[in-house]
Amino acid sequence: xEQIHSVFGMQSYSLAAKRAGKKLGLVPTMGxxxxxxLSLMRKAREDCDATVVSLxxxxxxxxxxxxxxxxxxxxEGDRVLxxxxxxxxxxxxxxxxxxxxxxxxxxxxxxxxxxxxxLHRPIHFSGVATVVLKLFNIVRPDRAYFGEKDYQQLLVIKxxxxxxxxxxxxxxLPTVREPDGLAMSSRNEYLRGxxxxxxxxxxxxxxxxxxxxxxxxRNAARIKEKMRETIGEKPGTEIQYISICHPExxxxxxxxxxxxxxxxxxxxxxxxxxxxxxxxxxxxxx
Ligand code: AMP
Numbered sequence: 001x002e003q004i005h006s007v008f009g010m011q012s013y014s015l016a017a018k019r020a021g022k023k024l025g026l027v028p029t030m031g032x033x034x035x036x037x038l039s040l041m042r043k044a045r046e047d048c049d050a051t052v053v054s055l056x057x058x059x060x061x062x063x064x065x066x067x068x069x070x071x072x073x074x075x076e077g078d079r080v081l082x083x084x085x086x087x088x089x090x091x092x093x094x095x096x097x098x099x100x101x102x103x104x105x106x107x108x109x110x111x112x113x114x115x116x117x118x119l120h121r122p123i124h125f126s127g128v129a130t131v132v133l134k135l136f137n138i139v140r141p142d143r144a145y146f147g148e149k150d151y152q153q154l155l156v157i158k159x160x161x162x163x164x165x166x167x168x169x170x171x172x173l174p175t176v177r178e179p180d181g182l183a184m185s186s187r188n189e190y191l192r193g194x195x196x197x198x199x200x201x202x203x204x205x206x207x208x209x210x211x212x213x214x215x216x217x218r219n220a221a222r223i224k225e226k227m228r229e230t231i232g233e234k235p236g237t238e239i240q241y242i243s244i245c246h247p248e249x250x251x252x253x254x255x256x257x258x259x260x261x262x263x264x265x266x267x268x269x270x271x272x273x274x275x276x277x278x279x280x281x282x283x284x285x286x
Pocket of ligand 1: 030035036039040146149150173174175176177183186
């Protein structure tokens with residue numbers, strides 16, 4: 001596996017790969033790999049002739065006061081895991097390579113940004129969209145792989161690609177979970193002692209929403225109330241939002257019709273955790 005640190009080096013690699021007729025896959029990450037990241041790499045390997053994994057903790061998507069400085073980093077551990085997965089290139093540029101001092105551009109998708117997580121992390125999705133567009137322009141991947149765990153991010157990237165005619169196919173892959181249901185996340189390592197149990201309640205809340213819908217409940221307010229109850233009130237646990245919304249526009253829904261997205265963000269100790277699932281209102285047939 002090759003490690004590339006410069007934009008020029010990455011562009012040269014991609015150009016040569018394209019000239020050789022290779023199909024390129026890109027997996028953008030911020031590192032500290034877990035099975036969620038590895039599942040994206042495996043799929044990229046399966047689909048493409050060469051797989052590039054970018055490893056870049058993007059300062060532009062962290063607001064002041066968030067965990068940019070303390071975000072879990074383990075370059076050497078990540079290198080070993082990526083190599084084991086058969087990744088061809090680990091693209092790990094320093095921040096100044098991506099954001100030189102005269103950098104100005106900003107991509108914004110106001111309709112999707114100002115919902116769910118965006119209401120609590122105002123610059124986040126613009127920071128994500130900007131860096132992902134840069135990565136797409138540098139690597140020129142045929143396909144790029146993202147996790148449904150970050151559902152709103154996936155929608156933002158799909159919209160970005162569609163609106164700006166980016167020639168990359170965006171693939172979303174299912175959330176990889178711990179055996180007890182907790183969605184894997186690099187930030188899970190912030191959890192201490194009892195906080196691990198509280199963290200599991202996000203998945204339990206989503207399951208309770210699914211069960212209610214399966215038993216015929218369609219009223220979003222009642223579903224959200226049940227989710228709130230499932231999480232409960234514990235010291236150090238603070239619900240940021242619970243939403244039942246349209247799976248494409250993220251507009252709030254009052255009733256679950258056909259499908260809806262159940263999404264939530266909960267702060268547990270130092271960790272801000274997110275999770276989501278699709279709720280399907282089964283059509284009755286007789
Ligand atoms: P991150 O390093 O957290 O920015 O994540 C890099 C990519 O991995 C994103 O597309 C995430 O959605 C995806 N990802 C993170 N956690 C999971 C998970 N538990 N299951 C599947 N994909 C994930």
